[in-house]
Amino acid sequence: MELVGAVMLCCAFFFLGVVASRSEKVICDRIYALGKLVVHIRSSILATRIPLSQIFGGYEDNVLNECGFLSCINNPVSTEDYAKRWQKAVKLLLLPKDAEVSALGVGAELGRCDLKTQIEQLVYLEKVLEDCLKEQRRTLEGKQKVYKSVSLLIGVVISILLL
């Protein structure tokens, strides 16, 4: 019985480690999804000059939907401009600091500046997100192994202590 309990404890902690490692992957997915959206905004503006309401209204992405980013942007009862909505929505993504600061900075001028400046800002944000994503992916595998190993180790230690 004690052995069964110890195994279950180790599994529980290992599961926690797996969850923690998946959250690291979620961050990568969100950075990737945000990058795709920024590319979409830039190319839509360049090609058609359509307003942001149409750009965001017609955009679908599972990752951005799940974390509430698109709901925040497309909130039908909001009277705020897209710059303010973007600021709120970016905070839902829980991005790494550098990416979040850049996304918030660019978002502060979203829909408020001329075409050339708007495009330049979006290109800048694309680059920042690209670099951030590369960095996150590089460290992702290592982090996932660390989370799983450490959590299993903690489970084993606690099991031994309790036994």
Place this chain on the structure above:
Amino acid sequence: MDGGEVIYSDITSLFKYLPEKLTRILAAVPEKIWVGATEIRLRTGSPFTITVKGKSVALNNDGKPCPISGGVKCTKKDIDDCISLLSRYSLYTFEETIKKGYIPLPDGGRAGICGTAVSGTSGIITFSEITSVNLRIHRLYPNFAYPLAELFRKDGPSGTLVFSPPGLGKTSFLRSAAVLLSGAEFGLELRTALVDERSEVFLPEMSGRLIDVISGCRKSEGIELVTRSMSPQIIICDELSESDCEPLMNAQNSGVVLIASAHGNSLEGIFRRPFMKKLFDSGIFDYSVNIGDGYSVKIERI
């Protein structure tokens, strides 16, 4: 204009372009003031005013007229919010019109803007800061051009030059001409093309008529385009300039009747301009319409 019906642009339709602080004040303005109002003006750091019969009227917090010094002032945030609302939160969409100093409204009309311009080799590129906004309150006087429509009904349509000093109603006359000539009231129902370069002639109240509208492009391009593709019987355009000369003459050669406006106190003064003289010599215009004070209309054969 006596006894003529006036169709007002719904003033409240402009409220959606203004911050709440200002719409609350405007909602309290008495009806008798709105009747003569032509503009709503916002200026950073200055009192918010409406223009009534040519005079600027400042408003206090209760929507009552007050001395300019006592009026509610507009802040930078008010202007920024107004621009966000005018541009539907997408300023880049209006890149081209902003260079020309205005933002067209989706339901007709336009908002004039000015501020700190950024210039390049080809002129103004954009504005780094917008500090003034002028929302025009448009009105349709459907029977203003009644005398001209009556003349066309009797003698057939002919090229017409509408002139007056600024602010006396040339644009209103052209609107009425578009409505009456394309409508059934005088049995004319002419295919009418309106070349509305600065999106200030056509109003939603003019819908339902046989009017094709091209806006947002230079008049010269618009005139050529509609002549080629819309086979109009009448072309109406506002504020002639030199670049409109060739396209207008080409359109006339295609058999299209032209009704256009120009600033000026007299025909002699207008035809002293070389391009206007050229148009006159080409025989484009058979009639002149002089708009005077109090919307008086005087039609003469040229």
